Amino acid sequence: MICGLISSTSVLSNSRDFLPYKQAVLGVSACIDMAIEAKANVAIVVIDRADQIIASARMDEVLPAAYEGAGLKAYSALNFFQPSGSIAPIMESFPAFKDIPRIVTIPGGHPVFSSNNALIGSVGVAGFPNAQQDAACALLAVTTMAES
Numbered sequence: 001m002i003c004g005l006i007s008s009t010s011v012l013s014n015s016r017d018f019l020p021y022k023q024a025v026l027g028v029s030a031c032i033d034m035a036i037e038a039k040a041n042v043a044i045v046v047i048d049r050a051d052q053i054i055a056s057a058r059m060d061e062v063l064p065a066a067y068e069g070a071g072l073k074a075y076s077a078l079n080f081f082q083p084s085g086s087i088a089p090i091m092e093s094f095p096a097f098k099d100i101p102r103i104v105t106i107p108g109g110h111p112v113f114s115s116n117n118a119l120i121g122s123v124g125v126a127g128f129p130n131a132q133q134d135a136a137c138a139l140l141a142v143t144t145m146a147e148s
Contacts, residue, residue: 021054024055026144028055031141034137041059041066043125044070046122083135084105085107108134
């Protein structure tokens with residue numbers, strides 16, 4: 001699995017790793033640039049390990065459901081520690097997991113890990129003409145956050 005490793009520092013030396021706002025915004029910006037280049041309209045949601053939105057964007061002409069979809073993809077990636085498009089086999093192996101609300105198996109969600117390999121958040125993207133492009137954009141956001 002490809003993942004970005006985010007180096008984060010905290011004001012409190014004993015606190016856990018976290019996903020900094022500044023890096024989340026850079027990831028969102030990279031996704032928007034990719035969408036503009038592809039002449040697509042997308043929604044991007046970046047959440048922290050507590051499922052709280054850190055940064056998000058909804059392009060002007062994106063379909064209304066895209067923002068919700070991006071959030072669901074981020075939530076799914078966060079809860080399964082892997083891209084949302086990779087969750088389907090787990091759901092098949094453990095049918096009871098299908099009863100968990102808000103879990104989707106559509107590509108476009110990607111987890112974010114700290115440099116200590118701790119899960120610190122995730123990114124969800126929706127609105128490209130196909131979900132593989134959503135997934136590529138989410139991965140671009142994670143990669144951009146890791147490089148900043």
